[in-house]
Amino acid sequence: MADRMLYIESNIMRFKFEMVLTKFALWCVFLSAPAFAAAPTIIDLRPLGYPNCDYLFQAQDAYAERHVEFLDSQHLIVKFPVSQESICTGTAVHTSFRSVVVDLSGRARDSKQWDRPAVTNVQAGPDGRILEIAPGRVTILDASFEPLQTINLSATDFPNLASIEVSPARHGFAVIDSRFIGRGFYGFSAYFDGPIPVHQSITQNTDEVIVGDGALIPFSRSIEVGSKHFECPKGVWIALPADLNPVCLTSDFQLVQLTEGGGQAVIANVRDLAPGWNSGLRYLLTGSQRILLDSHGVRFPLTDTSGIGYYRKVAIWDLRSQKEVFRRQFSINSDVAISPDGNVLAVQEKSKITLYPIQEHL
Numbered sequence: 047m048a049d050r051m052l053y054i055e056s057n058i059m060r061f062k063f064e065m066v067l068t069k070f071a072l073w074c075v076f077l078s079a080p081a082f083a084a085a086p087t088i089i090d091l092r093p094l095g096y097p098n099c100d101y102l103f104q105a106q107d108a109y110a111e112r113h114v115e116f117l118d119s120q121h122l123i124v125k126f127p128v129s130q131e132s133i134c135t136g137t138a139v140h141t142s143f144r145s146v147v148v149d150l151s152g153r154a155r156d157s158k159q160w161d162r163p164a165v166t167n168v169q170a171g172p173d174g175r176i177l178e179i180a181p182g183r184v185t186i187l188d189a190s191f192e193p194l195q196t197i198n199l200s201a202t203d204f205p206n207l208a209s210i211e212v213s214p215a216r217h218g219f220a221v222i223d224s225r226f227i228g229r230g231f232y233g234f235s236a237y238f239d240g241p242i243p244v245h246q247s248i249t250q251n252t253d254e255v256i257v258g259d260g261a262l263i264p265f266s267r268s269i270e271v272g273s274k275h276f277e278c279p280k281g282v283w284i285a286l287p288a289d290l291n292p293v294c295l296t297s298d299f300q301l302v303q304l305t306e307g308g309g310q311a312v313i314a315n316v317r318d319l320a321p322g323w324n325s326g327l328r329y330l331l332t333g334s335q336r337i338l339l340d341s342h343g344v345r346f347p348l349t350d351t352s353g354i355g356y357y358r359k360v361a362i363w364d365l366r367s368q369k370e371v372f373r374r375q376f377s378i379n380s381d382v383a384i385s386p387d388g389n390v391l392a393v394q395e396k397s398k399i400t401l402y403p404i405q406e407h408l
Contacts, residue, residue: 087150089150094124094154095126096124098396098397111125113126114382117170118174119390122383123170123176124148125168126144128143128159142160142161145157147176147189155190156189156190157191165178165180167179171186172212172218172219175194176191177219182204184221197238197244197246199221205223206223208223208224213237213239213257213260213261214258214332215259215333218238218244220255221235221238233251233252234250239260252264252265256283265284277304278296280297281296285329289335290365290366301316301339303368313365318359322342322345327340327341328341330382332384332385334386334388334389337363338384341359341360357375358376360393361373362384362388371405372404379395382394
């Protein structure tokens with residue numbers, strides 16, 4: 047009996063000792079692990095009239111249109127078709143849209159309904175304002191959709207207004223037009239900045255441009271920024287972050303920062319973000335020197351437009367520390383946007399937006 051009691055007491059002591067070791071190990075893991083950001087916030091878009099399904103309305107180039115953008119670091123602008131008929135089946139041709147400004151709690155501030163082809167698009171603009179794009183003009187609206195200034199564009203220079211790109215620090219924007227003539231592309235781009243009324247400060251006559259803050263540079267693997275010379279021989283695209291040297295994505299999927307005189311320093315190998323067949327690796331740049339890489343594709347393509355295993359991968363790097371601060375995979379029909387201050391990622395999926403606070407370090 048004494049031996050049995052000794053055996054039981056021995057097991058109890060061993061169990062307590064193992065529990066202490068387990069708690070100590072968990073405490074060490076907790077201390078060594080990075081601090082987690084606050085829990086994500088979810089915004090329900092259904093009260094705005096947003097359809098409750100996975101759907102994808104496309105631009106004229108067959109790429110998905112933006113569903114959500116940051117207007118400033120505290121407000122989003124959401125766009126969706128007005129008619130709910132056939133949206134979820136993808137069979138409708140959408141001509142009427144609604145754009146809504148919401149704060150980060152999901153409260154709607156103001157909205158505007160607009161129709162194509164009279165208006166081509168409504169999108170986020172510089173300094174918390176909105177840009178309404180129409181044939182031959184761009185109108186700058188305030189956050190309540192009230193017009194502040196209309197910029198009339200030359201029909202000769204801008205017959206096919208292709209896109210508007212806001213500068214990284216969000217104080218200016220570029221109007222970009224390109225068209226096919228003969229065997230090559232001809233393009234005309236203009237940069238606008240300044241307080242209202244904005245003015246055209248830079249023009250370029252080229253097929254592709256890099257938009258920076260107060261800069262509009264013809265795309266090349268060898269570029270001049272001010273008096274500095276940079277080279278990226280394998281460059282797929284080059285981004286111009288504010289107050290930092292240019293960043294380049296190479297054809298072998300290296301994200302590099304360029305150094306004056308032709309050098310480069312590797313920030314990260316992003317081969318795991320390589321896009322699917324017939325797709326691309328896009329980027330969004332913030333004024334806080336963070337860059338978002340957005341990759342999408344299909345793992346087993348069957349045709350040019352269909353396949354099995356669709357995906358969308360998103361990763362964010364802080365360019366000052368050169369550290370990855372966010373990485374996650376989302377559904378192919380989602381849309382993503384990063385706040386101008388680089389602290390929040392907005393992800394639209396079906397009829398909700400999830401706001402992810404971005405940690406300093408993983």
